[in-house]
Amino acid sequence: MLRRHLQKGSAELLVLAMLEDRPRHGYEIGKQIERRSEGQIAFRIGSLYPILFRLEDRGMIRGRWVEKAGERRRRYYALTPAGREFLAAQWNTWEEFVRAVNQIARPRHA
């Protein structure tokens, strides 16, 4: 249960993190995660989209259609203040989690 929650939470955390510096559209978010994780984590559209949708529903991000000359219009997502706050809190949880894992795991390898 905790694991599933963390996984789900971590996927949301990744998406939010991608939007921290600037708004991005859905496909770009997936690509960005893939690039930053050096291909370790690949988000397919089918799994990314429900996350975006859920985050928007909960008011963490807000989508807006943007049209550029000669291009199809795209929906760009930006962090809302609530999203920013949530992201900060998630970072803390994540760091605590990592610290806990390190404390448990280190003696074995030490």
Next chain:
Amino acid sequence: MRDWAAYVRERLRLEGLKPERAAEIVEEIAGQLEQAYREVLANGLDEAEAEAEAASHVADWEALGAAVRESPTARIPALDRLAERAAERQRRRHGLPASLAGFWSDFLYALRLLRRDRGFAAIAIATLALGIGANTAVFRVTDAALFRPLPFPHPDKLVELENLEIDTAGLSDAKIDPTHWWSAAPSIDAMAAYSSDDADLQAAGAAEQVSATLTSAEFFRVLGISPMLGRAYTAEEADSHAAVAVVGFDVWRERLGGAPSALGKTVELNGHPLEVIGVMPPGFSFPQGAQVWVPYPANALGFFSSTAFFCETVARLRSWGSLARARSDLDLAYQRILAPHPATPTFTVIPLHQALYGSSRLPLLLLLLSAGMVWLVACANLAGLMLARTTARQQELVIRAALGASPWRLMRLLWIETLALAGAAGVISVALAWGTLRALMPWVPTSVSTAAAAGDWPRVIAFVFGLTFLSTLLFGLVPAAAAAWPSLRALIEKTQGSRTATPGGQRARQVLLGAETALTLALLVAAGLLIKSFWKLSSQPEGFDPGHVLMASAPLPSAWSNQKKELFYSAAIERIGALPGVETAAAGSCLPGMGAFGIIDFSPADELSTRVGMVRCEVSTKYFQALSIPLLTGRAFTPADDQSGRNTTILNGAAAEQLWPGKAPVGRIFGFAAGKGKLLYPQEVVGVAASTRSWGFADPAFPSLYVPYGRGTMGRLFLLARTSVPPEALASALRGAVWSVDKSVPVTGIETLDQAMAKSISAEHFRAWLSGAFAALALALACVGIFGVVSYDVSRRTREIGIRMALGARGRQVTGMMLRRGMLGVWIGAAVGLGGAFALARWLASLLFQMQPLDPEVFAGAALLVLLAGGTAAWLPARRATKIDPSSALRYE
């Protein structure tokens, strides 16, 4: 390249989402897939490979769709979805209900408007609820008497023999049984005699006063209703006055446990044990209010006097029988049975419905008419309000018309608004009527209230529906039509120019005002007449003192001899007189203020051609003392009068005055004039007592003669006790005193004389009170209407008044101008109303006591009241016109 949007639409199920949001989702996902496709293509793979790669991004369309559909923000709100689905179903099923949907949306729109305009809605609903409520209450009370057939099979075949009088002298008991005559009358299927009285019913250890009826054997067969449990009594049981009883449904359910085992149980009626042999079905109560029926020999049921026999009889005609045929059949039967007896009996045959409700028909119709007029005033009032409102809404209507709404459509819009108002009023009016009836019932005369108790609510509800709908037509449709159809182009110009209403609207409002005034004035006159009549009636000198008198009735078995009856009454009077708290005990066959039977013609010995119809009362010696009837001249009876052998009698003032106008009556002789100068049954006048009111509404002082009781005849006497303590407190002591003489005699109808007197004029009281209430209601509504119309006129002409005042018009002139305009309809209405009042007054003339229907005081008073009240209602807003500040008035609009 593949059409990615179509690709997504095919695979992603998005039902239940707002359509615009679903389109966005498809567009966004398709856009991403296309981007993935292009990227792969740019990396040098071929189209098929690129498409496959892009498509692999969404492996599980079902899961994606489910995740998206969960989103609360994208979903259509539940209610809308429901409505949409319902509309969809409707469309599929009937294919058309756009009009219905339109009706609904108009209704919602009307509700929104009314919520915005709460003041208007409240006044309109209250006005209409009062109007409909009054009618509902009245309908509930009058329904049974006026509109419904009697609750018996083939009720049109039921008749009653009324005013049956037979000279009983020399007839055997068997021959004076009117219910046996029918066997000789072919058109009559069956006939029964009955007589009702209040009696104490003792069942399961508790006593209660019920209306009990003694009936002859055929009673239930005549009415065509059989007991739902057990059986009716047989002819043998009736002839032998067997100790059995049939009880009503309510008695059975409430007093006998409501189980079939109640049959065979014993109840006590006035102390007589009776075995319950049958239970009548619910709702059966004939005569009105009866709950216990006891078999009795028909020939003992009548009231006997020396010369006549009276009895209530009901008969069922055969299917081919008619009133005329029954009448001629009975005539023949009389002749055959009573021959060779010379006297011709008199009787009338009338339909049972008429016999039961005939006398209350006119007062009830009057009640219904009054309530109907109040309703019309309410509707006129509302029509005025609606007219003003639609005038104010003309701009909106014009825009709607310009956007393509047909006049029908506009009319529907306005009519639905009135429907919403009337619907609310209808609901409130049912509650109002229910509450009013509950509050009023104690004051309603029993003849009316028992009929009302039999009324059924489904009919009342149907009536409310009908009246509510009719109201919307009356006050809603006419203004709606007026607003929807005038030349709209002309309206546009007008509404753009100023807010002045059309002259037509102004005229319509004046007509409505006039109608309200006319109706109100007619109602006021009717109420005035009835109130004045009642006042005259109740302020009649009574000629006696009804205070502190307790009365009771003790009907004696007909089998008793006159001597036994006389001894019983003497003993009872003595025992009652000995009770502590009783000052004087007495008995008499008639009482002031109540009906009397058997009017007989008497003549003075010295003038045999003079005939005076008189009521003959048998009284005990202290009768006048007990009732405080003053003796005007001569003396009261003494015990010696019984033995003297002289036929001494005391007259009342009215009798003395008619027998010997202007002469001293004491010592004079009168009797029956028997032709050839002979005087039978001579009586000597020993005293004259003050005239007392005889029965509630007829001539207040009917000629009466008093004789000591026991002189040859022995009728049924009322027992009287003048008390020094509150008379109610002695009720059980009095009953005990009578029973100490003979336990088998039922003691019934114990009440104070005050109560009995009030009861005898309760119908007039109720009528006067209620018509007064209706008239007051109508007057109040009319005043509200006048106030509203003049206020509206003032506000509408603010600008004009401002200009007038700026040009130097005085406040008084402006007030006068507005008042004249406002009162125009009132004046015309008052004139029309007087005409209506004349007709109404003539119609109700028979309900009036000692007064002319065209009473000038009442007419003048009512007219003055209407003009004064109307004038005040118009003056209040008219005066406001002078408060208008010219400078702000000019900026108005």
